[in-house]
Amino acid sequence: MKTEPRNAKTLFRSDAMQRIMAFSALIVLFIGFSIASPYFRTFDNFVGILLATAVNGVLALGATFVIITAGIDLSVGTVMTFSAVLTGVFITNWGLPIPVGILGGILAGSLAGLINGVLISRMKIPPFIATLGMLYATKGLSLVISELKPIYFNDTPMFREMAMGSVLGKIIPGLEVPNAVFILFGAAFIAHIILSRTILGRYTFALGSNEEATRLSGVNVASWKTAVYTLAGMFSGIGGVLMASRLNSAQPALGAGYELDAIAAVVIGGTSLSGGEGSILGTIIGAFIISTLTNGLRILSVPQEWQMVVTGAIVILAVFLDILRRRR
Amino acid sequence: MLEVRNLNRGKVLRDVNFNLKKGEILGFAGLMGAGRTEVARAIFGADTYDAGEIYINGQQVQIKSPKDAVSHGIGYLSEDRKQYGLTLGLDIKENIVMASMKKFLNWRIWVDFKKAGIRAQEMVKALNIKTPSLEQKAKFLSGGNQQKVVIGKWLTADTDILIFDEPTRGIDVGAKSEIYKLLNDLAHSGKSIIMISSELPEILRMSHRVVVMCEGRVTGVLTANEMTQESIMKFATMRSSLTH
Incomplete structure (x- = not known):
């Protein structure tokens, strides 16, 4: 085996390339929209984009892990709603302390994920089907538990403060960036550490790269999956709590479609649907591309329907570029 | 070291009996489909079997998964290293520690990349793996170097029993002789080796004894002075009259 020089071609095929391209695309979007509209380039609007990314970003973190294993999780959106509703039940209906309610919501999400995992790894149900079932089940349960009505957090103003208050604004007046944004960055940092530094993260890549070879190395693949x-x-649970806090209510009808935004963010960020490759940084960039696009097009008065068309085109373009990159 | 008694799996394996001694290279000869790989996979827990007993150092062991096998000190090098041996998308370092990740953890969850790198470097040197760096992805290595990475993985796991399934398939001549030397060195150091091969010269050259299989049965076990191409072929084609 000869050592190949690191020429432009190998750089183009390197894993970092998709991230560089995605990041460049984000910059281009920002500059483009800033030139096109003075309303886009305001501080409040930037904060709006950051805030709009928070929930989808957190959901996409979990989806990144699943997609790196070459799986798919269609239930992230409705599990988010399920967690939000249960958080509402715990805090508002049962009057539990806020931290207990938050923990309960996150645990509910983790439990839904655990069931997904058991269905997929032990009962060998394809991830698409298992999580589709979980999508419907949690959607239904959210409606049943909430009796179709939103649950408000009006008795506990501190709960809303968690996402919408601004610790940064208190430290530096004028920089009123909501905490939700920092919760996203904190969660992303933790996800990055798990993915790159822990045994769980490394096995996540191994499963996606070659599950059978991993099993034949004596790894208990079912447990790790x-x-x-x-x-x-768990990340859907965090997303649910964040969503409830942001809206000051748990909306049981919300959540469908969020899984698609999350998957889109992951894919735009360069994580391969065939597994074994991906990064948290890419996913965060992908989530920002989607929310920047949505925000910018809205400011330019492009109808919402067309915003969807554009998002769809971007997802397809991102995957196509990824395929071009891999082609030999 | 290892003893297998009455291993059965459908029509694929029928009453397979053999034993493997410490420091021995036990050849497994036979025609395609004779059941050699199936024996290996059953012992390694990769496939389930219907009946049979496996003893290691005289103790009966239950092996239901590759994880059990590895914890009992058995390593398996598949004939299809790209599909079953390596995680091609990961780098050399990670492939080398894949079967023994527990040894490279801090506080049970944090991967000690430095320690893994040191170990991988040792393996690259000891096995003469030709690679520009430890971060090279396994898919970019040549066949011989890939096979050496798989060997490095099992040496790192430090299993006492190693099952080599067609270890030199698709490997150039130079790497082949390196692998032969390595097998001998491993046997001398006290590892017990099962070597499945379809190349009779390889079997004759390497094995201390040879188990010959035909249609899922062990038809003969030959010692060094009984081993010839003719005797092996005789047993390899010894079809059971009962099946016809």
Whole structure:
């Protein structure tokens, strides 16, 4: 085996390339929209984009792990709603302390993820089907538990403060960036550390790269896969709590479609649907591309329907570029 | 060291009996489909079997998964290293520690990349793996170097019993002789080796004894002075009259 020089071609095929391209795309979007509209380039609007990314970003973190294992989780959106509703039940209906309610919501999400994991790794149900079932089940349960009505957090103003208050604004007046944004960055940092530094993260890549070879190395693949889906459920749980806090209510009808935004963010960020490759940084960039696009097009008065068309085109373009990159 | 008694799996394996001694290279000869790989996979827990007993150092062991096998000190190098041996998308370092990740953890969850790198470097040197760096992905290595990475993985796991399934398939001549030397060195150091091969010269050259299989049965066990191409072929084609 000869050592190949690191020429432009190998750089183009390197894993970092998709991230560089995604990041460049984000910059181009920002500059483009800033030139096109003075309303886009305001501080309040930037904060709006950051805030709009928070929930989808957190959901996409969990989806990143699942997609790196070459799986898919269609239930992240409705599990988010399920967690939000249960948080509402715990805090508002049962009057439990806020931290207990938050923990309960996150645990509910993790439990849904655990069930996904067991269905997929022990009962060998394809991830698409298992999580589709979980999508419907949690959607239904959210409606049943909430009796179709939103649950408000009006008795506990501190709960809303968690996401919408601004610790940064208190330290530096004028920089009123909501805490939700920092919760996203904190969660992303933790996800990055798990993915790159822990045994769970490394096995996540191994499972996606070659599950059978991993099994034949004596790795208990079923347990690790279950752990990955549980982790995805946990991030959906965090997303649910964040969503409830942001809206000051748990909206049981919300959540469908969020899984698609999350998957889109992951894919735009360069994580391969065929597994074994991906990064948290890419996913965060992907989530920002989607929310920047949505925000910018809205400011330019492009109808919402067309915003969807554009998002769809971007997802397809991102995957196509990824395929071009891999082609030999 | 290892003893297998009455291993059965459908029509694929029928009453397979053999034993493997410490420091021995036990050849497994036979025609394609004779059941050699199936024996290996059953012992390693990769496939389930219907009946049979496996003893290691005189103790009966239950092996239901590769994880059990590894914890009992058995390593398996598949004939299809790209599909079953390596995680091609990961780098050399990670492939080398894949079967023994527990040894490279801090506080049970944090991967000690430095320690893994040191170990991988040792393996690259000891096995003469030709690679620009430890971060090279396994898919970019040549066949011989890939096979050496798989060997490095099992040496790192430090299993006492190593099952080599067609260890030199698709490997150039130079790497082949390196692997032969390595097998001998491993046997001398006290590892017990099962070597499945379809190349009779390889079997004759390397094995201390040879188990010959035909249609899922062990038809003969030959000692060094009984081993010839003719005797092996005789047993390899010894079809059971009962099946016809």
